Amino acid sequence: MSPTAVPNDQFKYSTTEDINSVQTPTSTSEKKIRLRKACDTCNSRKVKCDDQEPSCHECLKHGIECTRNRESKQRGPANKNIQEVKVQQAHKRKRQDDPNIYSDTASPDVSSTTMLPANTSLYREPRLLDVCPLSVLEHLVDDFFTYIYPLVPLPHEPSFYAEFRNTARFSDPAFEALTASMVAVLVASFPRRPRQHLKSEGLEHLFPKSSDFVNSCHRVSAGARGTGYLDQPLNVHTGITSYLLGLSGAYTHQWIRSRLYFAEALSIARILGAESVEDPSFATATNGVKPSIDGVDLIQRELGRRLWWVIFVGARSLNQLGGNFHEIMIGPPNRSSPYPPYPVEVDDQYIERDSIHGQPIGVTSRLSGYNFGLKVYESMTPIRAWASIYGTHTVFDWDQQRKDIASCIRRVKSIFETLPTELKLSPGKEPGQFEATRAIRHDISGSDDLARRELQHEIQKANLYASQLGTRSYLVEMYGNMREQVLQRTGANESSNTLDELDRSIAGERETIVKDLLRALNSISRLNMEPSSINKIRQVASTLIESPNSRKGGVARHAEKYLSQFLKLIMQLEHLDASNPEDVDLVYWSDIRKYQMELVQSGGFLLS
Incomplete structure (x- = not known):
C-alpha cells in the first residue's frame, strides 16, 4: 500500500447511493420534536x-x-438560593399563622434542635424541654423560688406552680417564655446550683459554660414569644418576662440586651397602671380579708407593683455601682407620676384574685424583708431630686446639699432599727464562725417549708446589709467629692481646722462603714452572699480602699490590708465560671474564710 493510500472504510459515503441516503440537516425554521x-x-x-x-x-x-401522573424533574442544577428563600418564607408563614406549631419533645439533646441553621427545612424554634429534661427543670424552678424569689418576688408562686404542674404546661408560648427567663436568671446569678442538677443527671456536658445555658434559655424565651408578642393584649407576665431577660443579660454583661428589656418592662408596668394609687388603708393592711376593689385582679395588681419596684431598685443600685441607664430613669415622685404603694407584706399563698388574707401572727413574710430593701434605696430620693436636674456631683447650694446627704444617711440607718429578728445580722459565738442559723443545708426540699423560709431570710439579710452599706458608702463618697470641690473653689486646705460638726460626723460615718463592712464579711456565708451581694460588697470595699488618704481614719487604715485581700479574692471568685471544678471554687472560699478568722483574731471590727 502506497503512503497516500486510504482505507476504504474511511469513506463510508463514497458512492452516490450512499450520499443520497444521508439526511440533510433540519432547517432553522423547523422545530425539533421532543418525545x-x-x-x-x-x-x-x-x-x-x-x-x-x-x-x-x-x-x-x-x-x-x-397513567402519566409523576412530576417532571427540573432540568439543570438546583437553584439553592431560590430554595433557601422558599424555606424561610414558608417558616415565617407558619410562625405567623400559629406560634405554637411545633410540638414538645422530651429529648435533652440540644444539638439536634438548637444548632440547626435557619435555612434548612428541618429548622424549628428550640423548646425549653430541648434545653434540659423535665426532671432537671423541676429542680431549677424550685431553686428559683428558693434563691432568687426572696430578692425578686416574681411571679406569683402558687399560680405559677399550678400551671407548671399541668400536663399541658408549655402549650402556652407565654408561659414557656416566662419559665425560660426564670431559668436564665437562676443560671446567670447562681450558676453552681444548676450545674449540680445537670451533673446528677449525667448531662453536665450539654453546657460547658454557664453562659451557654443562659443563652439557650434566652433563645427559647425569645422564640416562644415570637415577633408579635407586643401586638397581643398585654399582661403583667409579659413585663415580668422582659425584666427577667434583662436581669440575666445584666448578670452576663449583655448590656444592650439588658437595657432594652428593662426599658420594655418599665413601660409595660406603667401602661398596666402600676403607678396608680388606691386607698392607702388597703395597701398597708396585712390582717383580715380585704375584698377586691372594682373587680381588680389582686394578683395582677400586686405583681405589677412588684415589677415596678424591682426596676426601681435595679436603677438605684446600678447608679451606685457607676452605671446610668437613662432608659429606666425614675425621677422623684410627683402628682402626675407618683410611686406606687409598697407590695402588701403577705406571702403569696394568702393572695388570691379577689381577696388578700392576713399573714399569720408570728410569721415574718418574705415580702417584709423585700420591702426593707425598697426603703433602703428609696431613702436616696431627696438627693435624686436635685441630682437628676443638676448632676450627681454638681455643687450649686452646698449648705442645703450637705444637709440632704446627712439626712439620707440618718434615714437609711434608721430603717434597720425596726428590722425583725429574722433579718438582723450578728456574728457567731466563736471567732471566725457563723451563728447556728447559717448552718442551714442548701439542698432544701420543697416540703421543708420552715428550713426554706429560714434560708430565704438569710439571703434577704445578706442583701439588706450589702445594700445598706453600699448606700451609706455612696452617700459618704458623694459628700467627700463635693466638699473637695468647695475647698478648691475657696482655696482652703484639707485640715482639722476646716472641719465643722457635720464634716466630723461624716468622717465618723466612714469609720463606722468600715467596721460594719468587716462585721458583714465575717457573718455572711458563701451561698447567701453569692446571688446578688458580691457586687455590692466589692464596690464598697474598693471605694474605701481607693479613697484619698486624707479621708481615711484609723480604722480604715488598719483594715485596708484585709479589705484588699477580700477584694482580690472576691474579684477572682466573680470571674470563676460554673465549668470550673468544685474544688477550685472551694479553694477561693477557703481563702476568704481564712482572712475572716485572721480579721476577727486581730480585733478587726472590734476596734473603737
Missing part, C-alpha cells in the same frame, strides 16, 4: 414506552391503566 415522557409503569420498569394513546403497548399488553 413525551414515558408512562408511570414503563418508567418504573425501566422499559421503552411507545407513547401511544390512550394506552401504550406495554400497559395494553398487561391489561393495566396507562
Whole structure:
C-alpha cells in the first residue's frame, strides 16, 4: 500500500447511493420534536414506552391503566438560593399563622434542635424541654423560688406552680417564655446550683459554660414569644418576662440586651397602671380579708407593683455601682407620676384574685424583708431630686446639699432599727464562725417549708446589709467629692481646722462603714452572699480602699490590708465560671474564710 493510500472504510459515503441516503440537516425554521415522557409503569420498569394513546403497548399488553401522573424533574442544577428563600418564607408563614406549631419533645439533646441553621427545612424554634429534661427543670424552678424569689418576688408562686404542674404546661408560648427567663436568671446569678442538677443527671456536658445555658434559655424565651408578642393584649407576665431577660443579660454583661428589656418592662408596668394609687388603708393592711376593689385582679395588681419596684431598685443600685441607664430613669415622685404603694407584706399563698388574707401572727413574710430593701434605696430620693436636674456631683447650694446627704444617711440607718429578728445580722459565738442559723443545708426540699423560709431570710439579710452599706458608702463618697470641690473653689486646705460638726460626723460615718463592712464579711456565708451581694460588697470595699488618704481614719487604715485581700479574692471568685471544678471554687472560699478568722483574731471590727 502506497503512503497516500486510504482505507476504504474511511469513506463510508463514497458512492452516490450512499450520499443520497444521508439526511440533510433540519432547517432553522423547523422545530425539533421532543418525545413525551414515558408512562408511570414503563418508567418504573425501566422499559421503552411507545407513547401511544390512550394506552401504550406495554400497559395494553398487561391489561393495566396507562397513567402519566409523576412530576417532571427540573432540568439543570438546583437553584439553592431560590430554595433557601422558599424555606424561610414558608417558616415565617407558619410562625405567623400559629406560634405554637411545633410540638414538645422530651429529648435533652440540644444539638439536634438548637444548632440547626435557619435555612434548612428541618429548622424549628428550640423548646425549653430541648434545653434540659423535665426532671432537671423541676429542680431549677424550685431553686428559683428558693434563691432568687426572696430578692425578686416574681411571679406569683402558687399560680405559677399550678400551671407548671399541668400536663399541658408549655402549650402556652407565654408561659414557656416566662419559665425560660426564670431559668436564665437562676443560671446567670447562681450558676453552681444548676450545674449540680445537670451533673446528677449525667448531662453536665450539654453546657460547658454557664453562659451557654443562659443563652439557650434566652433563645427559647425569645422564640416562644415570637415577633408579635407586643401586638397581643398585654399582661403583667409579659413585663415580668422582659425584666427577667434583662436581669440575666445584666448578670452576663449583655448590656444592650439588658437595657432594652428593662426599658420594655418599665413601660409595660406603667401602661398596666402600676403607678396608680388606691386607698392607702388597703395597701398597708396585712390582717383580715380585704375584698377586691372594682373587680381588680389582686394578683395582677400586686405583681405589677412588684415589677415596678424591682426596676426601681435595679436603677438605684446600678447608679451606685457607676452605671446610668437613662432608659429606666425614675425621677422623684410627683402628682402626675407618683410611686406606687409598697407590695402588701403577705406571702403569696394568702393572695388570691379577689381577696388578700392576713399573714399569720408570728410569721415574718418574705415580702417584709423585700420591702426593707425598697426603703433602703428609696431613702436616696431627696438627693435624686436635685441630682437628676443638676448632676450627681454638681455643687450649686452646698449648705442645703450637705444637709440632704446627712439626712439620707440618718434615714437609711434608721430603717434597720425596726428590722425583725429574722433579718438582723450578728456574728457567731466563736471567732471566725457563723451563728447556728447559717448552718442551714442548701439542698432544701420543697416540703421543708420552715428550713426554706429560714434560708430565704438569710439571703434577704445578706442583701439588706450589702445594700445598706453600699448606700451609706455612696452617700459618704458623694459628700467627700463635693466638699473637695468647695475647698478648691475657696482655696482652703484639707485640715482639722476646716472641719465643722457635720464634716466630723461624716468622717465618723466612714469609720463606722468600715467596721460594719468587716462585721458583714465575717457573718455572711458563701451561698447567701453569692446571688446578688458580691457586687455590692466589692464596690464598697474598693471605694474605701481607693479613697484619698486624707479621708481615711484609723480604722480604715488598719483594715485596708484585709479589705484588699477580700477584694482580690472576691474579684477572682466573680470571674470563676460554673465549668470550673468544685474544688477550685472551694479553694477561693477557703481563702476568704481564712482572712475572716485572721480579721476577727486581730480585733478587726472590734476596734473603737
